[in-house]
Amino acid sequence: MFEILEKERLGPGVNRAVISAPEIAAAHKPGQFIILRTHSEGERIPLTIADKDEKKGTITLVWQEVGSTTYYMSTMCVGEKFQDICGPLGKPTHLEKFGTVVGVGGGIGVAPLYPITKGMHDAGNHVISIIGARTEGLLIMTEDIKKVSDELIISTDDGSFGVHGFVTQVLQGLIDKGTKIDLVVAIGPVPMMKAVVGVTKKANLPTVVSLNPIMVDGTGMCGACRVEVAGKTMFGCVDGPEFDGLQVDFDLLMKRLAMYKGPELIALNNFRETPRGCQCTFPGGA
Amino acid sequence: MTDQQAKPAKKPKIPRQKMPEQNAIERAHNFYEVALGYENDLALLEASRCLQCKKPSCIKGCPVEVDIPDFIQLVKQGDYMGAAWKIKEKNSLPRIAGRVCPQESQCESKCVVGAKGKNEPCAIGRLERFVADYAAIHDDGKRPALPKPTGLKVGVVGSGPAGLTLAGALVKKGVAVTVFEALHELGGVLVYGIPEFRLPKAIVRSEVDELRNLGVEFKTNWVVGRIETVDDLLEKRKFDGVFIGSGAGAPLFLKIPGENLNGVYSANEFLTRANLMKAYKFPESDTPVAKGRRVIVFGGGNVAMDSARTALRLGAEESTIVYRRTMEELPARSEEVHHAIEEGVKFMLLNSPTEIVGNDSGWAVGVNLQKMQLGEPDASGRRRPVAIPGDTSTIECDTIIVAIGNGANPLVPTSTKNLETNKWGNIVADLETGRTSRDRIWAGGDIVTGAATVILAMGAGRKAALSMLDTFGIS
Numbered sequence: 001m002f003e004i005l006e007k008e009r010l011g012p013g014v015n016r017a018v019i020s021a022p023e024i025a026a027a028h029k030p031g032q033f034i035i036l037r038t039h040s041e042g043e044r045i046p047l048t049i050a051d052k053d054e055k056k057g058t059i060t061l062v063w064q065e066v067g068s069t070t071y072y073m074s075t076m077c078v079g080e081k082f083q084d085i086c087g088p089l090g091k092p093t094h095l096e097k098f099g100t101v102v103g104v105g106g107g108i109g110v111a112p113l114y115p116i117t118k119g120m121h122d123a124g125n126h127v128i129s130i131i132g133a134r135t136e137g138l139l140i141m142t143e144d145i146k147k148v149s150d151e152l153i154i155s156t157d158d159g160s161f162g163v164h165g166f167v168t169q170v171l172q173g174l175i176d177k178g179t180k181i182d183l184v185v186a187i188g189p190v191p192m193m194k195a196v197v198g199v200t201k202k203a204n205l206p207t208v209v210s211l212n213p214i215m216v217d218g219t220g221m222c223g224a225c226r227v228e229v230a231g232k233t234m235f236g237c238v239d240g241p242e243f244d245g246l247q248v249d250f251d252l253l254m255k256r257l258a259m260y261k262g263p264e265l266i267a268l269n270n271f272r273e274t275p276r277g278c279q280c281t282f283p284g285g286a
Numbered sequence: 287m288t289d290q291q292a293k294p295a296k297k298p299k300i301p302r303q304k305m306p307e308q309n310a311i312e313r314a315h316n317f318y319e320v321a322l323g324y325e326n327d328l329a330l331l332e333a334s335r336c337l338q339c340k341k342p343s344c345i346k347g348c349p350v351e352v353d354i355p356d357f358i359q360l361v362k363q364g365d366y367m368g369a370a371w372k373i374k375e376k377n378s379l380p381r382i383a384g385r386v387c388p389q390e391s392q393c394e395s396k397c398v399v400g401a402k403g404k405n406e407p408c409a410i411g412r413l414e415r416f417v418a419d420y421a422a423i424h425d426d427g428k429r430p431a432l433p434k435p436t437g438l439k440v441g442v443v444g445s446g447p448a449g450l451t452l453a454g455a456l457v458k459k460g461v462a463v464t465v466f467e468a469l470h471e472l473g474g475v476l477v478y479g480i481p482e483f484r485l486p487k488a489i490v491r492s493e494v495d496e497l498r499n500l501g502v503e504f505k506t507n508w509v510v511g512r513i514e515t516v517d518d519l520l521e522k523r524k525f526d527g528v529f530i531g532s533g534a535g536a537p538l539f540l541k542i543p544g545e546n547l548n549g550v551y552s553a554n555e556f557l558t559r560a561n562l563m564k565a566y567k568f569p570e571s572d573t574p575v576a577k578g579r580r581v582i583v584f585g586g587g588n589v590a591m592d593s594a595r596t597a598l599r600l601g602a603e604e605s606t607i608v609y610r611r612t613m614e615e616l617p618a619r620s621e622e623v624h625h626a627i628e629e630g631v632k633f634m635l636l637n638s639p640t641e642i643v644g645n646d647s648g649w650a651v652g653v654n655l656q657k658m659q660l661g662e663p664d665a666s667g668r669r670r671p672v673a674i675p676g677d678t679s680t681i682e683c684d685t686i687i688v689a690i691g692n693g694a695n696p697l698v699p700t701s702t703k704n705l706e707t708n709k710w711g712n713i714v715a716d717l718e719t720g721r722t723s724r725d726r727i728w729a730g731g732d733i734v735t736g737a738a739t740v741i742l743a744m745g746a747g748r749k750a751a752l753s754m755l756d757t758f759g760i761s
Contacts, residue, residue: 255648
């Protein structure tokens with residue numbers, strides 16, 4: 001179990017792997033995530049499931065190299081196995097026919113947005129996808145998203161591909177044009193989700209965001225993933241990961257995500273000094 | 287090692303034998319086990335204090351009804367292996383029980399030696415630990431023969447003390463058992479909650495391996511309620527019965543301002559990082575934990591003591607328990623409180639936190655406290671703490687651990703159809719049989735009683751196993 005069957009590099013620091021996990025693939029619904037450990041001394045990190053194939057018994061994970069675990073994952077080869085993958089976890093996305101659904105994905109957030117987009121499309125919604133990244137090379141899964149969207153608008157911060165600007169500007173453009181929007185689903189870096197909510201709040205559009213707080217067990221046992229929604233403390237792992245974006249305290253989330261900045265750097269440097277990490281081919285370049 | 291037999295004393299003039307311990311100053315900075323256990327001579331001496339009562343009352347104090355005088359008699363005869371098997375007839379996890387049971391309020395509180403007032407009770411728990419460790423170290427590979435498989439199979443939700451006990455009791459009767467565990471390690475609270483220095487993880491592993499050798503199947507990373515529900519286990523996987531022992535894993539917070547600041551942990555998170563994830567070895571292990579300089583722990587139970595003592599071992603300069611009543615009312619075992627004090631844990635009694643103060647970057651820097659006094663007894667019989675108006679203070683700290691208890695984790699109860707729960711979300715189950723409102727579903731341990739002790743969970747597992755065997759028509 002948990003063997004890597006396929007692996008590819010999607011862009012600088014961004015990787016995708018197809019992993020054998022039949023029970024998770026069978027149970028998974030859009031919006032749910034897994035918690036994995038790479039090796040016996042590894043930490044538990046949550047990652048949203050980007051895709052699955054029930055028949056083949058596989059799940060797809062997409063990750064960006066940010067800390068020791070994600071760098072470690074990039075050094076894993078086809079045939080290697082993860083120590084542990086636990087899931088599916090979290091509440092599934094509420095899928096129904098809302099009318100027109102706009103999916104906004106930033107950077108690596110496009111990966112978890114994909115199964116939700118697919119689910120919304122299958123539920124009969126008119127799906128408009130807005131996908132953005134800093135630059136063209138960081139755009140991921142655009143073809144996948146295109147297949148399950150009625151409209152796709154791509155933007156890059158530097159204008160190297162598609163619309164020159166942020167996803168929020170594209171969304172604002174849709175609103176200004178008078179596009180009828182029934183629901184917005186936004187997944188990406190916290191500042192992006194906060195900015196999207198800044199736009200949708202003014203237009204009074206229901207907005208779902210998927211949060212990525214630090215987690216340990218992922219089953220509601222430890223409370224590491226506390227987030228505040230409408231002034232109430234919720235657990236990201238069991239009450240979420242999706243919440244009413246208009247009510248989320250994003251500033252608190254950002255502060256809590258920075259809680260282990262120091263140790264994370266120590267762990268990453270430590271990893272670079274291990275045989276696995278010290279290769280000349282160190283992913284992303286050291 | 288000498289296996290010579292001790293001469294039994296006619297009267298218990300021999301004092302209760304102390305168990306050697308690591309020196310308090312040294313151990314406050316390491317994660318090795320605090321108590322070192324008896325050697326043969328101390329065990330023989332202590333065993334000689336047992337009066338071998340004809341109508342033993344100690345057994346009545348034991349939630350799993352271990353045949354205490356019988357096993358001690360075997361110790362007296364130097365048959366430590368036999369003594370261990372005698373215990374294992376009733377208790378599949380003696381190395382664990384011997385370490386974490388509150389014997390002073392159970393078997394030992396009923397011991398006739400102690401009842402006479404002048405003497406302390408026979409140290410049953412220490413003897414249990416001794417023989418169980420002896421049997422593990424001197425394992426000869428021999429096991430009592432298992433009965434023929436009955437063809438029945440039972441699913442167990444959670445690999446904590448309740449589930450493991452039930453699994454042991456059933457597998458010995460020819461019932462196939464599969465245990466489903468959400469975490470990556472087996473043992474539940476025994477591995478994520480109770481610290482290494484009180485219960486080494488190697489011991490939990492050895493007890494689990496023992497069950498595996500008997501034929502119990504374990505599935506880790508398997509969250510019942512998410513991969514499959516309890517109903518799926520019964521219908522799709524055709525289990526003849528399911529036991530829910532998912533524990534009380536949902537940490538409670540005080541709901542005071544500032545509780546979501548960085549540096550504020552639930553005891554579950556703090557201990558899980560330190561124990562299960564081995565944060566004390568960071569960066570050799572990948573999981574970090576705040577190594578606070580000044581650590582404050584809210585609460586007065588065993589978990590609060592574990593948290594405060596773990597913080598010291600992680601390198602805190604100061605580790606302080608803030609509790610709203612007095613030393614008299616501390617719910618923790620006296621031995622744990624004693625150990626904490628020895629190691630340098632401080633106590634701020636009759637104080638209740640009202641707010642956690644933070645800095646601009648979102649980190650906790652202090653706690654506002656309200657001074658309390660004891661008023662009239664409340665429903666629990668303990669005197670209720672009452673605020674003294676105007677008497678408040680602020681203390682500086684960088685790490686706060688909230689150890690005020692756990693609620694019921696709703697994942698399993700709410701995903702099981704028509705399973706009756708009470709207003710706190712605990713599963714309603716008969717305390718004598720573990721039977722729930724649903725046919726073929728049993729439950730026990732903290733998910734039924736709310737947070738309690740390891741041995742009570744083991745007792746619930748044992749009772750549910752007996753009820754299942756009875757239902758299946760196996761004696």
